[in-house]
């Protein structure tokens with residue numbers, strides 16, 4: 400029986416009922432995250448009419464200029480979730496260190512990791528952007544949250560997903576049993592199930608990479624991308640190139656249609672020897688989603704989900720999407736061709 404049109408809250412409660420001894424803590428976390436996303440979506444959709452464009456004048460831990468909407472999204476999620484009593488800490492792309500849930504708020508077993516606004520460079524030009532989130536369970540029963548509790552492998556995630564603020568606002572998430580998409584109906588303010596049990600095609604015909612970095616890539620990466628442009632690659636036709644510049648948007652398109660997104664190591668660019676994307680806030684959550692949808696995510700050599708972060712803001716090369724495409728990329732990167 401299809402659950403098409405089910406609200407996200409109903410979906411969470413249905414999943415909760417299937418888990419023995421579930422306390423409802425996870426459902427609480429997710430329902431507040433949904434409220435935060437609705438607030439962010441509203442600001443995104445009226446950006447340009449109010450002074451939410453542009454920069455705050457601050458620089459984040461990556462040395463990047465912080466956009467007002469980055470900060471708005473970051474603060475909104477923190478404000479909504481810190482009173483839920485189910486979190487002990489938040490890790491954000493926009494904060495250098497672990498943000499422990501402070502007194503007087505009560506704490507719980509979950510750690511939220513987030514990229515509050517992904518694709519910031521696209522805010523001012525009306526191209527879709529997103530929010531990426533990931534949930535881990537802490538290892539200790541109580542006390543201060545340690546770095547070791549935060550630096551967990553992606554395979555240890557309890558849940559992961561993203562919101563995409565595009566032609567419509569969608570939420571895609573997984574708790575490990577299937578990947579499900581919900582579309583926001585602004586007139587009723589509800590996310591309704593629109594994409595149940597998403598499965599990414601085993602192989603696609605789309606490649607997504609910023610070719611402006613071509614001269615910074617290793618030879619094997621260049622050979623792979625050159626191969627994709629030959630008729631042999633796509634059984635008689637070259638692959639199609641699509642690159643939005645918002646990871647969530649490029650990822651979401653490939654999740655539904657198949658294909659590969661790449662952000663390779665820029666070995667000749669001292670600023671990006673391991674590429675640009677963050678392991679904890681971007682690569683691991685999307686790797687969890689894509690693998691639960693039948694796809695695969697790699698750093699070019701090994702599964703993203705097997706990589707234990709060395710630090711909160713570690714960057715990692717990312718090859719993610721249809722399993723056959725990502726495996727082919729790994730073969731080229733091993734020099735096997």
Ligand code: AHG
Pocket residue numbers: 492514516517518519520609644645646647675
């Ligand atoms: P963020 O806005 O969170 O910093 O992420 C931007 C990322 C990602 O969304 C996108 O895939 C990538 O930056 C684009 O980088 P380039 O402009 O270097 O291609």
Ligand code: MN
Pocket residue numbers: 514516517518646681
């Ligand atoms: Mn990002």
Ligand code: MN
Pocket residue numbers: 469492514515516517518519
């Ligand atoms: Mn961001």
